Amino acid sequence: QVHLQESGPGLVKSSETLSLTCDVSGYSISSGFFWGWIRQPPGKGPEWIGSMVHSGTAYFNSALKSRATISIDTSKNQFSLTLRSVTAADTAVYFCGRLFGGDYVAYWGRGTLVTVSS
Amino acid sequence: QSALTQPPSASGSPGQSVTISCTGTSSDVGGYDHVSWYQHRPGQAPKLMIFDVANRPSGVPDRFSGSKSGNTASLTVSGLQADDEADYYCSSYGGSNNMVFGGGTKVTVL
Numbered sequence: 001q002v003h004l005q006e007s008g009p010g011l012v013k014s015s016e017t018l019s020l021t022c023d024v025s026g027y028s029i030s031s032g033f034f035w036g037w038i039r040q041p042p043g044k045g046p047e048w049i050g051s052m053v054h055s056g057t058a059y060f061n062s063a064l065k066s067r068a069t070i071s072i073d074t075s076k077n078q079f080s081l082t083l084r085s086v087t088a089a090d091t092a093v094y095f096c097g098r099l100f101g102g103d104y105v106a107y108w109g110r111g112t113l114v115t116v117s118s
Numbered sequence: 119q120s121a122l123t124q125p126p127s128a129s130g131s132p133g134q135s136v137t138i139s140c141t142g143t144s145s146d147v148g149g150y151d152h153v154s155w156y157q158h159r160p161g162q163a164p165k166l167m168i169f170d171v172a173n174r175p176s177g178v179p180d181r182f183s184g185s186k187s188g189n190t191a192s193l194t195v196s197g198l199q200a201d202d203e204a205d206y207y208c209s210s211y212g213g214s215n216n217m218v219f220g221g222g223t224k225v226t227v228l
Contacts, residue, residue, distance in 0.1 A: 004163075034215070045124075045221035046207060059215040095164070102215035104154035104169040110162065 002026040004096050004109035012090075014118045018083040022096030022109060023076075030054050030074040033106075034099040037070065037081045039092040040111070047092075051099050052079065059102070086116045121218035122147065122208055129226040130198045138223045140191045140208030146218050148189035152211035155184060155193045158222075159204045167206075168193060195225070203227045 008020035022035070029035060036051030050060035052070040060068055069082040083090060093113050097105040123141040130136040140147065140155075147153055155168040166175050168184035171191065181196045191210070195202050208220040 038217075038219075045122075046209070046219040048209075048217040048219065051215065061216065099217075100169070102211045102213075102217050103152045104166060104209065105156070105164070105217075106166055106169075106175070108156075108163040108165075 002098055002107040004098065004107060006094060006096050006109045006112040008094075008112060008114070010113055011115050011117055012086055014087055014116055015085055018081070018086050018090065018114055018116075020081045020094055020096070020112065020114070021078055022080070023078045024098075025077070027098070028074075029072060029077050029079065034059075034101055035070075035072060035079045036097055036099050036105075037068075038095045038097060038105065038108075039090075040095070041089075041092040046095070049081065049083075049094075051102070088116050088118065090114070091116045121212070122210060122220035124206075124208060124220040124223045126221070127224045127226065129228055130195075131228045132198055132200065134198050135194055135196045136198060136225060137192050137194045138206055138208075138225070140193070140210075140220050142189050142191075142210055142218070144189060146210040146212045147186065147191050149213070150211045151186070153184065153186055153191040154209050155182075156207045156209070157202075157204045158207065164207070198227050200227050 034051040037049040052058040072079040093111040095111040158164040212218040
């Protein structure tokens with residue numbers, strides 16, 4: 001069974017950089033599929049942030065493309081999200097997942113709450 | 119505001135059916151047969167219930183079914199059980215490997 005677990009700081013200061021890591025078990029990232037991030041602001045629906053194939057090609061939500069980076073470390077079987085210049089609007093529960101292209105998220109992590117403080 | 123529109127709540131008694139709608143545009147729901155549905159219980163990882171409009175992953179009961187007509191997709195839960203109480207989200211392929219989500223529907227079992 002594929003298992004994903006998010007980790008990272010729960011509090012980030014405004015204008016700084018948010019960094020999260022997703023540890024994957026039960027499947028080798030280098031074997032395929034898309035690996036990506038989704039966030040859900042309090043009281044709102046989820047928002048797709050971006051996805052990356054193990055080969056390195058990445059796709060991003062156009063609203064976040066200029067601030068977001070996704071990287072994959074196949075040696076650790078994990079992938080990461082970096083979001084620069086955060087504001088209060090970036091406060092959300094951040095989920096990592098294994099995606100089938102832009103079609104669906106087959107497996108999700110439980111999510112981690114990140115709060116942006118002023 | 120989410121890209122796809124869902125009713126905020128739906129409810130039904132045990133054994134009844136409930137249907138949740140998910141309305142998008144011709145650029146997402148109406149343009150592709152790539153609508154999926156997720157069940158999310160508090161504190162748990164969201165779970166894929168339906169993909170590609172009407173397909174169920176292994177292990178999802180056949181009480182869950184999906185359909186689509188034009189720019190609106192629907193999830194029907196038949197034979198409601200207490201365990202079905204959760205938030206349900208739809209998503210759709212939006213082109214260029216992009217995904218868009220709905221705002222979510224809270225299903226209550228009365």
